[in-house]
Amino acid sequence: MPTLVEYADQMWTEGPTSDRHPWRALNTFEEVSNGVWFASSFANLSLIHGGTELLVVDPGATNNAERKFDQIRGIFPNLPVKAVVFTHGHHDHCFGAERYINEANENGWNSPEILAHPAINQRFNRYAKTAGFNEVINSRQFRGGASVGSWKKDYVRPTREISDPTELDVGSVTVQINPARGETDDALWLHIPDLETICTGDLFVWTAPNAGNPQKVQRYSGDWANSLLHMNELNARIILPGHGPPIIGKERVRDALVSTAEYLQTLEDQTIQLMNSGVPLDTILSEVTVPETLLQKHFLQPVYDEPEFIIRNIWRLYGGWYDGQPANLKPPSEANMAVELVRLIPNGKEALMERAVELAAQEEWRLACKLADIAFNSDPTDKETMLRRGMLYSERAKVETSTMTVGIFNSTAREMGILPDSDNTFSAQEK
Ligand SMILES: [Zn+2]
CATH class of the missing domain: 1.25.40.880 (Alkyl sulfatase, dimerisation domain)
Structure with a gap:
């Protein structure tokens, strides 16, 4: 089996294939670069090693958080976790923090801070209110309606809400945490300048961005594009995405961030331009296109979401539900x-x-x-x-x-x- 870094290189150069889904889980926990660790999973965990303490980004989902905890403790048995960051409140990212809190209690360490965007609280409240709906739509989305599982509602809430750009020292490493809107209204992304690394959360996921999801609440294509362009200005060498392997190399990072931003921005610009001319949604759906150069990018394939759905979401954001007919x-x-x-x-x-x-x-x-x-x-x-x-x-x-x-x-x-x-x-x- 290739190492994670070898796999990441192979994915970038060859692209996903029919038997290599971009979100393939290696289920390993490996060092990507000095101080930068990554648990490859359906949704990934990133770990920053600051010498004397650790930062955990996205502890996991209910079916894999325990494994990730054990993998971390297999490598770093005695280093306290300074904080756990939720890049957003989707269920594949935000479970498992209690394991780190309990461990700190048992060892007499300071309890890790739980860092999240303030809007994550409204998300968790909404999830509790609409649990039945979420069970049904997720069953349709992921399993073709095969089964309705139970929708877990016992969330660990943030102990510190990040509503402005914030610096956090993790041992000897400084981490910059930025709030954003994109796939969700409760996103955080991290820049670690000393390690030339960005944790994107789901703002980058190796597929056409999930900005259109037909069964879910509003997404924000324009804000999303701006966040990606902001990341690009930081000249990072590594991005650790919410799904799919890391991307390593400045030119690759730039291509991933800028191309995805352009993809979102062109859909938003064209849609708004046509909205301003007064045409109905039906016309916009038939006229807006994504440039061929972007459609060719292997990391922008419509394997999860589709541009057509993104146009509908932009219409909903700036307009409303009435389609003009x-x-x-x-x-x-x-x-x-x-x-x-x-x-x-x-x-x-x-x-x-x-x-x-x-x-x-x-x-x-x-x-x-x-x-x-x-x-x-x-x-x-x-x-x-x-x-x-x-x-x-x-x-x-x-x-x-x-x-x-x-x-x-x-x-x-x-x-x-x-x-x-x-x-x-x-x-x-x-x-
Ligand atoms: Zn995700």
Whole structure:
């Protein structure tokens, strides 16, 4: 097995492949550079070694935080942890801090500070209020609706909220902690000038940025781009991302940060320009494009989120939910609309479904699925229509690239009584 540094080099030069997902977990804990350690996992842990004490960035998820703790203590049995930083409050990053607090109590050390953006508290409150919803949407997103697990709610809250750029000494190393908005409204990223290292959190994750996520709250493309450009000014040699291996080398770091910033910025600029001209969302979705040079970057592939969803999120941020089609302001129910359309067409439900299958054969998936939805909504108890609609979504999932889309389409197939053929590309990674 290659070392983490060798793997990081291979990923940068060759890019992810169909059997090498950018978020592949090595499950190792290795030194990247002097004083910079990294636990490669579904979401990564970074560790800064300051000589006499340690800084833990993103202790983990419920299914891996214990392993990461043991890996750290296998290498550094006696060094106290000065602080634990949450780069944001997503569940793959923010669990496991209690292990470090308990350990400090047992050893008579100072309890580690828990550093996070103040907005993480509102996030945790929201997660508690919408636990059922979050179980359902995460099951759809990651596992194609295969199972609904329990949504954990016992968070370790920050002991110190970082709302302005802040310096923290970790032994002999100074760490600069910066609040940001991007994938979330509660992001922190770290710069360690002495070690020429930046911990990006999920502001860089080796894929098209997760700025569009269809089932989640608002994301902030423009602020995100600005944070990446700010990082780029710092001339770092290493970035430790929230997901995927480290990037090592100044030119590589610059390319990763600047290209991702440009990707977000062009989507935001084009969308706002068209919004200012007064056109509806539908027009914007058909006109905004990402430049080919950015689409070619192996670390900007739409394997998790997609540019189309990012445009919708920019529209939502600067506009609202109304898409500019007047009938959609107060639309008929889906059922009423479907019944009316089916009534207009001889043998309506079957005719729509047959046309949907024909369109699918021509890879006109958008039209095909829309017609299948209308057929289904006209009579949601009809088993034959359910199965045909489920098959269609299962087939469509095979040609889609992003986790979001594959997950939602496979979950629809399951809801129609079809076991989807293709599994989400990275559900296997997550387990
Ligand atoms: Zn993450």
